[in-house]
Amino acid sequence: xxxxxxxxxxxxxxxxxxxxxxxxxxxxxxxxxxxxxxxxxxxxxxxxxxxxxxxxxxxxxxxxxxxxxxxxxxxxxxxxxxxxxxxxxxxxxxxxxxxxxxxxxxxxxxxxxxxxxxxxxxxxxxxxxxxxxxxxxxxxxxxxxxxxxxxxxxxxxxxxxxxxxxxxxxxxxxxxxxxxxxxxxxxxx
Amino acid sequence: xxxxxxxxxxxxxxxxxxxxxxxxxxxxxxxxxxxxxxxxxxxxxxxxxxxxxxxxxxxxxxxxxxxxxxxxxxxxxxxxxxxxxxxxxxxxxxxxxxxxxxxxxxxxxxxxxxxxxxxxxxxxxxxxxxxxxxxxxxxxxxxxxxxxxxxxxxxxxxxxxxxxxxxxxxxxxxxxxxxxxxxxxxxxxxxxxxxxxxxxxxxxxxxxxxxxxxxxxxxxxxxxxxxxxxxxxxxxxxxxxxxxxxxxxxxxxxxxxxxxxxxxxxxxxxxxxxxxxxxxxxxxxxxxxxxxxxxxxx
Numbered sequence: 001x002x003x004x005x006x007x008x009x010x011x012x013x014x015x016x017x018x019x020x021x022x023x024x025x026x027x028x029x030x031x032x033x034x035x036x037x038x039x040x041x042x043x044x045x046x047x048x049x050x051x052x053x054x055x056x057x058x059x060x061x062x063x064x065x066x067x068x069x070x071x072x073x074x075x076x077x078x079x080x081x082x083x084x085x086x087x088x089x090x091x092x093x094x095x096x097x098x099x100x101x102x103x104x105x106x107x108x109x110x111x112x113x114x115x116x117x118x119x120x121x122x123x124x125x126x127x128x129x130x131x132x133x134x135x136x137x138x139x140x141x142x143x144x145x146x147x148x149x150x151x152x153x154x155x156x157x158x159x160x161x162x163x164x165x166x167x168x169x170x171x172x173x174x175x176x177x178x179x180x181x182x183x184x185x186x187x188x189x
Numbered sequence: 190x191x192x193x194x195x196x197x198x199x200x201x202x203x204x205x206x207x208x209x210x211x212x213x214x215x216x217x218x219x220x221x222x223x224x225x226x227x228x229x230x231x232x233x234x235x236x237x238x239x240x241x242x243x244x245x246x247x248x249x250x251x252x253x254x255x256x257x258x259x260x261x262x263x264x265x266x267x268x269x270x271x272x273x274x275x276x277x278x279x280x281x282x283x284x285x286x287x288x289x290x291x292x293x294x295x296x297x298x299x300x301x302x303x304x305x306x307x308x309x310x311x312x313x314x315x316x317x318x319x320x321x322x323x324x325x326x327x328x329x330x331x332x333x334x335x336x337x338x339x340x341x342x343x344x345x346x347x348x349x350x351x352x353x354x355x356x357x358x359x360x361x362x363x364x365x366x367x368x369x370x371x372x373x374x375x376x377x378x379x380x381x382x383x384x385x386x387x388x389x390x391x392x393x394x395x396x397x398x399x400x401x402x403x404x405x406x407x408x409x410x411x412x413x414x415x416x417x418x419x420x421x422x423x424x425x426x427x428x429x430x431x432x433x434x435x436x437x438x439x440x441x442x443x444x445x446x447x448x449x450x451x452x453x454x455x456x457x458x459x460x461x462x463x464x465x466x467x468x469x470x471x472x473x474x475x476x477x478x479x480x481x482x483x484x485x486x487x
Contacts, residue, residue, distance in 0.1 A: 019241075021283055040381040040397055044390075072393070074384035075234045077347035081355045090348065097238040110389050111238070118235035122247070126229040128198040137388065152426055159465045161203045170227045174297035175250060181296035182246040185289050 012061045019095040022088040029053045035079035035089050041072040049079060049089055052096075065105040070096040113141045123179055126169030131162055190318060193255045193262040193306070194222035197269035197418075198230050204266070204418035206462025210447035211265050211311060213456050217327065218319050222263065225254050231272040234385060245286070246293040248276040253299040255306045265311040265447075267417035271344035274308040278349070310345050312416050312446065313352055316360045324367050329455035331369030335477040337449065338373040338410035339365060340401070342420040343381055355379070361414060361446055368453040375408040377401055382423040395431045398423055402431065402439045411473045412442040414449060421445060425467050442470035452478070 010018070017023040029050070036048025046067045047055060055064050073093040080090045100106040101115075117137045121129045134153065138146040156162040169175060200208035215222050228251050236244035252273065255262055264270040280287040280303025291300050315324070339361035347355045356379050362372045380401060383394035401424060405413050415421040425443040432439055444466060451461040452474070463470060 021279055021286060041386075041393055044393055071389075074381055074386055076343035076381040076384070078343070078356075078379075078381075081347045081350070088348075094237045094241070098241065101239065111385075114385060114388055115235040115238040118233065119239055122230045122232060122236065127201070128230045128233070130203060134388075148430070152430070155467055156203065156426060159467070160205065161465055163202045167198075167201060169229050171297075174299075175229050175247070177296040178246050178250055178293050178299070179243055182243040182290075182293035183240065185292055186240060186242040189289075 012059045012064070013056055015061075015099070016056055016092060016095055019099065020088060020091050022086070023092060023095070025085055025087040026053060026056070026092060028085045029057075029087060030085060032084065034082045034084065038078040038082050039072075040076060040078070041074065045069045045072045049093075053087075062105065065096065065100040065103060066107055068108060069093075070100065071106070071109040071111045073097075110137075110141050113137060121166070123176065125166045126172050126175050127167045129163075129166035131164060132166055190219060191221045191223060191259060192309075192314070193259045194224045195228055195231075195251060195262050195264045195269055195273065196224065197264060197266040199266055199418035199422075203422060204445070206448060206465045207265055207418060207421070207445040208462075210445055210451050210461040213460050214315075214447050214451050214454065217451075217454050217456065218315065218323070220263075220314065220319070223256065223259065225251060225262070228254060231266075231269045233268050233272070237272075242286075242289055242293070244272075245276050245279065245290050248272045249280065249290050249294055249301050250297065250299060252277060252306050252308075253294055253301040260305065261307045261309055263309055263311050263314055265416070266419075267310070267342055267344040268419060270308065270310045271349065274349045277303055277306065277308050279303070310351070310416070312345065312360055312364075315450075316364055317352060321363075321367050324364070328368055328453050330453055330478070332365065332449060332453050332478065333369045334371070335474070336371045336373050336409055336411045337365050338375055338405045338408065338413045339378055339446070340405075340413045340415055340420060340424075341379050342415070342417045343379065343384075345416050346379055361416065364446070364450070365414070368450065370449070370453075373405070373408045373410045375404050375410065377404045382417075382420040384419060384423075387423055387427055391430075391434070394423065395427065395434050398427055398431050399435050399437065402428065402441050403437070405441055406439065410441070411477055412444055412449075412470060414446040415443060416446055421466075428468055440468060442466060442468050442473055444470050 033050045036042045036050050047069050052069050070093040077090050101112050106112050232244050232247050341358050346358050353360050365372045383397040386394035448461045
């Protein structure tokens with residue numbers, strides 16, 4: 001179904017383009033397929049980037065945002081540097097991830113939960129906290145997998161590679177003021 | 190040579206071997222690293238999946254905190270390097286986004302002008318600013334007989350186009366030639382390690398890790414050299430589980446390039462973080478570099 005969910009009345013192509021610095025290049029996709037052919041996870045994607053871009057162009061908003069394509073992207077940037085039209089493909093994948101999270105269309109992936117847990121810890125401490133990330137992420141999303149992670153965590157711990165307590169930055173209030181302001185500006189625009 | 194230093198969260202603990210070996214090697218080469226006071230996490234790939242303006246503002250706080258008399262920052266972690274460099278570039282090229290990021294920074298009494306600080310990766314600084322002659326001069330224990338597979342991964346060479354090729358880089362290859370090592374020319378040196386996929390989809394991540402380890406084995410490598418904590422973690426810590434999934438028998442040590450650089454410079458292995466890797470590097474180092482004593486590192 002073709003939908004225009006954007007309240008500004010933009011087409012889906014315009015919506016994605018505006019959400020991505022350099023995104024206007026998307027309109028110039030040649031459908032050459034270098035992106036999907038380069039992608040280390042291309043075989044696992046419902047739609048390769050080439051197909052996805054054709055769907056964006058056709059306004060297939062829901063089909064695109066509920067697909068697994070962007071969640072297969074691990075930001076290796078190979079498609080981006082190979083694209084003959086200079087489309088910032090990895091950054092477009094980030095935009096699609098953000099839109100899918102915002103519109104609650106992401107499915108069959110734990111990636112949004114990982115992102116949320118990670119950034120929550122960053123907001124709280126100013127630094128990442130691996131034990132906190134792993135324990136929270138697994139406990140709330142895949143508790144059974146925690147059993148498999150146990151021995152790995154232990155061998156990391158015995159080698160001094162896993163801290164039991166988080167490191168906090170000194171000026172946490174400064175960082176949080178910046179984060180809050182950035183969110184506020186983001187919501188306005 | 191004075192540079193601001195952004196270690197990043199991984200180097201505080203899980204990649205402590207990278208941090209200590211970086212500091213030891215930099216000290217010996219006359220690279221003065223001045224750690225950014227009170228730096229914060231770069232947000233990895235996770236913040237950009239949630240909120241771009243906040244992601245950029247979190248990164249920009251670090252650039253804003255670089256001391257005014259310094260104009261270059263070194264990041265040894267590939268993801269930190271990528272985020273710092275991308276944000277700096279975006280702020281230099283996009284006036285509107287730069288204004289918004291600065292509006293956010295102003296809430297913390299900070300500001301940053303895109304392009305003020307040059308973001309550089311440690312590997313490139315060592316190869317370009319120090320260079321072949323000075324490095325050869327410092328080698329006291331050549332890495333002869335050892336076959337090293339330089340692994341660049343993704344974000345050191347992409348998307349920011351630096352002084353090396355995005356798909357077939359040579360800087361680490363050349364550096365290890367200067368150290369006397371046998372450098373393995375294998376076809377996957379800029380392939381992806383799976384990144385955060387180990388947490389989200391093990392079948393996907395483990396297949397990518399398997400391909401890298403298999404290629405290194407096929408080309409007779411004794412060890413893989415990393416320039417990124419995520420790559421090191423995935424190839425090292427998950428190697429046993431990859432063996433379990435595919436019935437393989439990999440036993441490939443994965444070390445940071447700075448650790449082997451330090452060995453060649455005669456730095457005590459204890460000061461280079463050896464022993465923190467899950468797949469022990471000591472046996473192969475002992476066997477191949479008999480002249481290089483490696484102490485009890487555990």
